[in-house]
Amino acid sequence: MAGRRRLGRQFGWLWASYAVSAYGSGLGFGALPLIAVLVLHAGPAEVSALSAVGPAVGALIAVPLAPWVEFRRKRPVMIMMDLARLAAMATVPVAYAFGWLSFVQLLVVSALVAAAKIAFNAAGGAYLKALVRPDDLLVANARFESTNWSSIAVGPPLGGAAIGLFGPVTTVVADALSYLLSALGIIAIRGQEEAPRRTDKSPVRVGALLDGWRHILGHPGLRALYLNQLLVGGLIMATEPLLAVLLLRQLGFPPWQYGLAFAAPCLGGLIGSRLARRVVARFGQHWVFRTVGTLRAIWLIGLAFVRPGVVGLVTVMAVELAIIINMSLYSPVLATYRLEHTPEHLVARTLSAWSIGQQASIAVLTALAGLLADVTSPRTALTVAGLLILTTPLLLPREDQTPQHEPEPSRSHS
Secondary structure, three states: HHHOOOOOOOHHHHHHHHHHHHHHHHHHOOOOHHHHHHHOOOOHHHHHHHHHHHHHHHHHHHHHHHHHHHHHHHHHHHHHHHHHHHHHHHHHHHHHOOOOOOOOHHHHHHHHHHHHHOOOOHEEEEEEHEEEOOHHEEEEEEEHHHHHHHHHHHHHHHHHHHHHHHHOOHHHHHHHHHHHHHHHHHHHHOOOOOOOOOOOOOOOOOHHHHHHHHHHHHHHHHHHHHHHHHHHHHHHHHHHHHHHHHHHHHOOOHHHHHHHHHHHHHHHHHHHHHHHHHHHHHHHHHHHHHHHHHHHOOHHHHHHOOHHHHHHHHHHHHHHHHHHHHHHHHHHHHHHHHHHHHHHHHHHHHHHHHHHHHHHHHHHHHHHHHHHHOOOOOHHHHHHHHHHHOOOOOOOOHOOOOOOOOOOOOOOOO
């Protein structure tokens, strides 16, 4: 079983750092929009801007960071990004305590945290590839995936209770402290990290900013998976605010049922992530991409048929459970394939490009879905999103585009 495979003490510290950060973020899930509503009395447009514009600006900030991350030791970069997120998040409770909190500050914090997260994940992916054996990459990614989903299942309900008991900035404090603990865990990793080697000593050229996208779009398998992921991830995330309006405002679901509808299905992420290694061993990566990639897309349309009462609650939970099981099985396989088919000198830029594109897609599709909901209704916008996502399997790669493995090319000038 993947869960019993030993990957060593160094990976254990990396996993522990990821876990404490993930659970801190789970506790603080939606904290900034909630503070905007409860403390600053922000309206729907401001809350939407905080959810979409902040991460989109963060993605833009992350573009020039990618080459900087690529050509440095990854552990110090990860520590620096954790401390940057700690500093940014810590300004919120301080400003709240002194009565200085503003919407602009929340927007800036959202952007900085998003940029630091992209840089951290890029460095972390490159470090993981150097830390574990190629045969263990899928096991490692599956463990990260299961941790992520369990944190989403547990964190938001506990965070909501903490806010009710201790005030609106409580979970922000917990999230900030989790970044400190994550940094300490990464510091605890022993062993000398090899400095990235460059074939020239010239400053990083402007074109290096785009090398990640060049690699993705020049590789048939990665290109197909990337375009598919942009649409699938963007459309799924675009339905979240629509569903919140539909369930809470139009169908009258109490907040605890709304939270339960999203938290409980996240336990399905433990199922999918633990199955990933067995499924790949039996059917292969391509089968996962084609079959599970298709199964991710067929359930979203069910949200358009949600009705009031227990039946509606069960419908939402069933749809979310089906999506999450397939996503949690698919995602570690995708992450592993991406690392296997990216040369070492391009890993950070490729992962940054992937994350930046995903953030931009989510921001654009969320904004378009919101506009459509304003013109028509949330249910109509959910229907359109559900129908559009049914076309995304057409973008999945053919078998000849996803070879099981290919030798890593020699280093080129970067």
